[in-house]
Amino acid sequence: MPDTPAARTPLDHARHLREALALAHEGQKAGSAPVGAVLVDAHGHVVARGRNRVGEAQSAEHVGDASVAHAEMDVYFQVGKLDAPETLTLYTSLEPCLMCGGASALLGIGRIVWATDDPWGGSGRLIKWSEHPAMQDTEVIPCPDAALEHEGAALFAPEAKKAFPEEGWALWRQRYPQETAEVEARE
Ligand SMILES: [Zn+2]
Numbered sequence: 001m002p003d004t005p006a007a008r009t010p011l012d013h014a015r016h017l018r019e020a021l022a023l024a025h026e027g028q029k030a031g032s033a034p035v036g037a038v039l040v041d042a043h044g045h046v047v048a049r050g051r052n053r054v055g056e057a058q059s060a061e062h063v064g065d066a067s068v069a070h071a072e073m074d075v076y077f078q079v080g081k082l083d084a085p086e087t088l089t090l091y092t093s094l095e096p097c098l099m100c101g102g103a104s105a106l107l108g109i110g111r112i113v114w115a116t117d118d119p120w121g122g123s124g125r126l127i128k129w130s131e132h133p134a135m136q137d138t139e140v141i142p143c144p145d146a147a148l149e150h151e152g153a154a155l156f157a158p159e160a161k162k163a164f165p166e167e168g169w170a171l172w173r174q175r176y177p178q179e180t181a182e183v184e185a186r187e
Pocket residue numbers: 070071072096097098099100101
């Protein structure tokens with residue numbers, strides 16, 4: 001674990017992941033993908049909230065109608081330049097992709113915590129987070145809460161089946177057999 005201010009401060013992971021999941025539900029209701037993210041400071045105060053907006057129109061406040069309109073990017077575009085990024089923790093409902101992981105590294109975010117792994121779209125399939133040259137100062141905490149991990153997997157599984165190629169859905173079936181079986185059973 002890197003000795004950063006973020007790493008030294010205990011935060012309530014479950015509380016912030018629950019908010020990220022609530023934002024994921026909001027994204028789904030708005031016609032985008034069910035992914036949410038919250039940026040939290042060292043005292044547990046929320047700096048910015050974001051969610052996926054790929055299925056929505058672009059606006060002055062939010063990037064939308066673009067494949068890059070991921071929840072994490074929504075957060076980062078809102079905050080602009082950060083003063084002490086190493087003190088911040090990014091909470092996401094789903095493991096960040098290479099773009100969002102890369103953006104987090106570029107910004108020097110102190111810690112990333114996610115509710116649910118993404119065995120296809122997540123960075124971890126392509127590069128080990130711990131070996132990423134840009135991520136050496138970022139603490140990464142995957143799936144710290146089993147109940148929230150399940151909730152996030154059940155929420156995103158229908159999207160994984162719809163959006164990912166067969167190979168990707170197969171990885172999801174392998175990683176989350178119970179949650180993906182529920183999707184299969186509905187069809
Ligand atoms: Zn992303």
